[in-house]
Amino acid sequence: MPRIRSLMAVFLALALIAMPGLALARAGSGSSFGSRGSMTYSAPPSTQTAPYSAAPMQRSMTPNTPSYGSHGYNQPYGQSSFGGGGFMSGLMGGLIGAGIGGLLFGHGFFGGGMHGFGFIGFLFQLLLIYWIGKFLFRTFFGSQPLTANGPNLFARGGMAGPVGGGGGFGGRGPAGIQIGPADYQQFEQLLKGIQAAWSAQDLNALRAMATPEMVGYFNEQLSEQASRGVRNTVSDVTLVSGDLAQAWAEGGREYATVAMRFQMIDVTLDNTGRVVDGSPSEHVTATEIWTFVRSAGGHWVLSAIQQAR
Structure with missing residues (x-):
């Protein structure tokens, strides 16, 4: 009996450790990486779609120095999932x-x-x-006032008018910018387009929709899949809800951070076509915080993905 109880204890510990690590194979692989300008290491304001904000960046080309992103995360890095x-x-x-x-x-x-x-x-x-x-x-x-600007701005086609997006800066950070219906349409199109390009392993298509930094991370993940002899595909992507967390300008560029909850069919196959993860017929739901960047007068491209807490 002592031996059995010891084994049960070990299994319990392993299960608790493994819970957050369930398969996440879509574009980004359930990680948080990329750059958000001077806000890279600051937490985006909470929104209705992502009420507990976003996980901190795990990888970024932006230097993590005290002068960069001084607003800080509203929750400590590595907070317990409890x-x-x-x-x-x-x-x-x-x-x-x-x-x-x-x-x-x-x-x-x-x-x-x-x-x-x-x-x-x-x-x-x-x-x-x-x-x-x-x-x-x-x-x-959970009932604290949300700091995002506007409720579910592009949920089910419910576009709102232009909204100032300085959310959470309190006048101490970069200047807020206006985000309108055409911008939200681009965000939704990029969500679907990037997942489609990821599934096709089309790096050229990804280069047209994401920064070189993000394309580099995607390339690493696709290469890892190839070395394991598997391939992930994401299809039938549907935006369930989304709202604006921040939108600002700095250094001649404009940034917009939005929380998005979306459904999809996310399945991973091996070289023989056998399903090794996911289901080809069942939809799964994910909530992520995506940051987009553009030059003045240019089109938006993806610059960061963060997982919702």
Whole structure:
């Protein structure tokens, strides 16, 4: 029995570690990378589509210096997916560590102090604490006013008029710019076009829709797929909702950061055509924050992708 309990503890730990790493094979592969000018290392304001903002950049050609992006992320890097900030992260980590440690040393969870609840009792307590913490977090923080400019600006064709996009700068950052219906149409077209070019492994098409930095990251990911003998395709992309987080001008360029929730068929096949991930008939939903850039009078291209928290 001690050996079985130890194995169960190891499996539980591995499952908790692996949860955020579920397959994400679409363009970007579920990562956060690219550049947002001086805002690269600052968190975009929250929106209705992405109420907990975006994950920090994992890769960027923009130097991460104190003078770049001084606004800072509103949540610390690597925050626990349990959604409760430092207190909840520490509490959950302590409970898991104590329980697993007790199993490994043969004392049961919490040194046998659960009076008969055992492993199942611990799981119930763990889930209870998680859901209570999640409820409290949403109650006290989820109802805060959104800092984005305009509700779901291009959800289901519901285009709004031009909106000033300095959201969250408070007059201390770059000047806001106006974003109108034609811009939102371009964003949606780029979302679909980039996924189509990714699926076709068409780097020339990607170069027309993304910065050289982003094309380089896409090329790396496609090369990794080729080395593994698999190919990912994304089809039937449908924008469910989207809204503006920020839009600003700096250094002769204009930037717009938008949150988008979209559905798609995301499937990965091996060289024989066998499905190794995803489903060719079931849609999946993703929420990402995309940043677009353009020169004055030019067309928008993708410059960054960030995952929603």
